[in-house]
Amino acid sequence: MKKLWAFIFLFSFFYVQSPAPVGIQNLANTCYMNALLQCLIASKKFVGLMQSINFASVTDENTKNLGNTFKNFVIQHAAGNNRNEPTNPQEFAACVNMQGIFTGDVIKEQQDSDELFIKLIRLLGEEKKDLLDFFTIKSETRLTPACLQKMAIAFTDTEEEQEDIVLRLPLSADSLDDCIKNFFGKKKSDIYCNNCRQQACVDQEIFITHYPELLVILLGRRDEKGKKITKKITINPNNSLIGSYEYKLIGCVFHAGTGTGGHYTAVIKKDSAWYECNDTYVNHLTLTKAQEILNGENTESYLLFFEKVKEVQLHAQKIQDITNLLMQTQNYIRGLYVNTSLFAFK
Numbered sequence: 337m338k339k340l341w342a343f344i345f346l347f348s349f350f351y352v353q354s355p356a357p358v359g360i361q362n363l364a365n366t367c368y369m370n371a372l373l374q375c376l377i378a379s380k381k382f383v384g385l386m387q388s389i390n391f392a393s394v395t396d397e398n399t400k401n402l403g404n405t406f407k408n409f410v411i412q413h414a415a416g417n418n419r420n421e422p423t424n425p426q427e428f429a430a431c432v433n434m435q436g437i438f439t440g441d442v443i444k445e446q447q448d449s450d451e452l453f454i455k456l457i458r459l460l461g462e463e464k465k466d467l468l469d470f471f472t473i474k475s476e477t478r479l480t481p482a483c484l485q486k487m488a489i490a491f492t493d494t495e496e497e498q499e500d501i502v503l504r505l506p507l508s509a510d511s512l513d514d515c516i517k518n519f520f521g522k523k524k525s526d527i528y529c530n531n532c533r534q535q536a537c538v539d540q541e542i543f544i545t546h547y548p549e550l551l552v553i554l555l556g557r558r559d560e561k562g563k564k565i566t567k568k569i570t571i572n573p574n575n576s577l578i579g580s581y582e583y584k585l586i587g588c589v590f591h592a593g594t595g596t597g598g599h600y601t602a603v604i605k606k607d608s609a610w611y612e613c614n615d616t617y618v619n620h621l622t623l624t625k626a627q628e629i630l631n632g633e634n635t636e637s638y639l640l641f642f643e644k645v646k647e648v649q650l651h652a653q654k655i656q657d658i659t660n661l662l663m664q665t666q667n668y669i670r671g672l673y674v675n676t677s678l679f680a681f682k
């Protein structure tokens with residue numbers, strides 16, 4: 337009987353800890369901010385991280401205030417604001433304005449959710465590395481000449497390393513999964529191979545070397561002229577495999593309108609239930625409805641939030657073994673080609 341009571345107690349504790357999400361007041365033009373905050377706070381890992389960060393040591397007063405206000409907002413909003421009514425972001429927005437990270441007023445003027453995310457996390461992340469690291473994705477482009485592969489010689493060279501807090505994903509296909517596959521898949525590089533003296537020899541592949549806890553994907557919805565690309569992209573609401581990790585979609589920011597103006601909303605997943613967040617309004621969604629919205633029924637998805645679940649496929653040790661073998665072969669080949677460069681850039 338004692339066990340049963342302990343179970344009921346624990347169950348009620350978790351139930352109280354995870355209330356249904358509440359809305360956020362729109363102060364004038366702050367829908368872009370509200371949609372972003374809803375997605376971030378849908379991540380329990382992010383809320384936990386913010387709870388653990390102490391901004392007291394930050395020397396710049398404005399940055400310290402911004403950090404503390406942001407932290408308080410995240411904790412309050414995640415707890416359902418205690419009163420189960422829309423949270424007021426006034427104090428947070430005022431701190432963002434004080435910091436001057438935008439040229440315009442963040443309350444009166446429409447901004448972009450991705451821009452606020454990047455500027456906010458980079459600014460606070462300068463002081464608190466845990467916060468920056470939580471979102472940092474590191475990758476490298478590896479080049480492998482097919483001619484050497486045919487001769488069963490393993491050679492791979494790293495051309496460039498990238499580091500960012502968002503993954504900028506081109507809309508190369510009709511579904512998000514395919515866009516991801518295309519981005520990380522093997523492609524022919526236009527690099528000239530000095531070994532076989534051919535243009536179409538070198539394979540190019542992007543590998544993630546550091547997986548963030550919360551992966552933020554920014555869809556390439558702007559063309560060179562800054563015009564919005566309204567192409568529909570189907571989004572799988574189930575967990576996705578990104579590199580060698582399984583990730584769980586927990587939020588998506590949508591934009592309705594043109595490249596110069598419009599309205600931002602969010603769809604979030606909390607405790608396996610889906611919700612649509614439109615400023616003060618939060619509606620529970622069936623999986624079918626969530627799927628329709630995700631697929632761009634009326635608005636365009638543009639900023640996606642994926643929480644890391646677990647490593648899959650290759651065991652870490654196996655990856656290490658392969659890496660070591662590659663390094664040894666690479667050093668051997670480097671010795672052979674000591675005075676000649678294998679790649680010539682166009």
Ligand SMILES: [Zn+2]
Pocket residue numbers: 481482483484529530531532533534537538
């Ligand atoms: Zn070649």
